[in-house]
Amino acid sequence: MNTKELFNDHVMATYGRFPLTLTEGKGTRVRDDQGREYLDFCMGIAVCSLGHCHPKVVTAIQEQAAKLIHVSNLYFTDNQGLLAEEINQEHVKLPGKLFFSNSGAEANDGLIKSARRYGHLKPQADGKPRFEVLTFKQSFHGRTLGSLAATGQEKIHQGFDPLLTGFRYLPYNDICALEGAVSSETVAILLEPIQGEGGVNVATGEFLEAIQALCKKNDLLLFFDEVQTGFGRCGDAMAWRVNAPGIEPDGISWAKGMGGGVPIGSFWLSDRIVDQEKEVKLSSLMNAGSHGSTYGGNPLVCAASLATLKEIREQDLAGNATYQAQRIRNEIESWGSPVVTEVRGLGLLLGIGLNPTLIPTEDGETCALKIVKELMAKGLLVPPAGPETFRLLPPLNVTNEEIDEALSIIKSVLSNYDTNPS
Numbered sequence: 001m002n003t004k005e006l007f008n009d010h011v012m013a014t015y016g017r018f019p020l021t022l023t024e025g026k027g028t029r030v031r032d033d034q035g036r037e038y039l040d041f042c043m044g045i046a047v048c049s050l051g052h053c054h055p056k057v058v059t060a061i062q063e064q065a066a067k068l069i070h071v072s073n074l075y076f077t078d079n080q081g082l083l084a085e086e087i088n089q090e091h092v093k094l095p096g097k098l099f100f101s102n103s104g105a106e107a108n109d110g111l112i113k114s115a116r117r118y119g120h121l122k123p124q125a126d127g128k129p130r131f132e133v134l135t136f137k138q139s140f141h142g143r144t145l146g147s148l149a150a151t152g153q154e155k156i157h158q159g160f161d162p163l164l165t166g167f168r169y170l171p172y173n174d175i176c177a178l179e180g181a182v183s184s185e186t187v188a189i190l191l192e193p194i195q196g197e198g199g200v201n202v203a204t205g206e207f208l209e210a211i212q213a214l215c216k217k218n219d220l221l222l223f224f225d226e227v228q229t230g231f232g233r234c235g236d237a238m239a240w241r242v243n244a245p246g247i248e249p250d251g252i253s254w255a256k257g258m259g260g261g262v263p264i265g266s267f268w269l270s271d272r273i274v275d276q277e278k279e280v281k282l283s284s285l286m287n288a289g290s291h292g293s294t295y296g297g298n299p300l301v302c303a304a305s306l307a308t309l310k311e312i313r314e315q316d317l318a319g320n321a322t323y324q325a326q327r328i329r330n331e332i333e334s335w336g337s338p339v340v341t342e343v344r345g346l347g348l349l350l351g352i353g354l355n356p357t358l359i360p361t362e363d364g365e366t367c368a369l370k371i372v373k374e375l376m377a378k379g380l381l382v383p384p385a386g387p388e389t390f391r392l393l394p395p396l397n398v399t400n401e402e403i404d405e406a407l408s409i410i411k412s413v414l415s416n417y418d419t420n421p422s
């Protein structure tokens with residue numbers, strides 16, 4: 001049986017997969033089972049921040065695998081402590097505590113549970129707990145029952161009702177709508193600083209600052225979902241800092257790029273005092289017995305994550321993300337192509353908006369999917385983001401030559417639809 005037949009017979013068909021079986025990867029390149037090489041600007045959807053099989057990540061995993069792969073969170077392990085210290089001191093740079101999960105959805109569930117705890121500590125006037133979390137249209141927070149309910153996209157909810165209650169979805173970057181939406185039940189606001197799956201939409205600095213002010217005024221928690229944007233991808237360790245460096249959130253979730261390819265996620269809560277009289281820290285609301293994960297933060301994944309985050313910091317790969325993003329923008333702008341409506345995003349989370357009227361499609365296929373398939377046929381892997389956008393998610397250590405190669409493939413594909421070829 002070939003791989004596709006094995007999948008057909010034994011794996012649930014939850015993904016619309018491309019007809020490609022990948023077998024090996026090194027740096028920016030992956031190879032399929034036919035021996036064909038691809039330039040990978042999908043990178044596991046923003047997961048492999050250092051490219052495939054980076055030697056420092058491989059060594060960290062090999063050494064740790066030979067020493068200790070897994071023990072229960074009933075015991076201390078040095079890697080988990082060291083990773084939490086690295087994230088707190090070098091990346092978040094605010095006092096707080098971390099909980100380690102295995103994915104972004106679980107990290108967001110942790111934030112949602114933390115909001116509920118805070119709603120019990122600081123209830124409504126009648127003593128009932130606050131519980132509502134405001135999130136945004138086109139957001140994506142994951143596929144667990146908690147994180148999918150937080151997600152502001154109907155297609156993600158379809159067929160799974162009744163959903164977990166306590167979410168309302170507001171228009172992104174609309175301060176007035178948000179101000180009018182806060183109710184006595186509201187306890188938190190959760191948002192992506194840049195919406196990734198929703199089409200690469202960037203929150204303005206003004207919007208982020210207005211949210212912080214609204215949270216202070218109404219005693220709401222401010223949570224950032226940095227699952228796709230965090231750890232250098234957007235040109236700063238934390239994406240919110242690019243447009244609103246002064247903001248101090250109450251909670252953050254991460255996954256994807258933090259592990260360099262291994263399944264690890266985390267949520268962080270601030271050490272801010274939330275009950276002056278009893279000197280209660282926000283992070284202490286998630287106390288013994290309140291949350292857990294068998295695998296979360298095991299020695300193996302923490303070793304890989306620690307190696308990844310140190311490399312991102314020591315090589316200033318966030319700086320490379322900013323530099324390469326500017327080169328990409330300049331080059332695409334120089335084409336003057338009517339097929340490209342805009343380049344959105346920050347750092348190396350970029351969305352290339354396409355003009356659907358210039359790209360004819362059949363059988364309900366979106367123009368983004370059509371272009372993604374054509375790029376793949378020419379040796380470049382990229383993921384779509386919504387119907388009219390594809391994303392560029394190269395590793396953070398991508399070189400000038402690799403960017404130039406990808407851009408030349410993109411130019412050759414898009415110029416087929418260009419009524420004004422340059």
Ligand SMILES: Cc1ncc(COP(=O)(O)O)c(C=O)c1O
Binds near residue numbers: 104106140
């Ligand atoms: C912003 C954001 N949050 C949460 C998730 C869910 O992460 P995971 O697939 O690791 O559960 C994703 C995944 O794409 C994401 O982009």
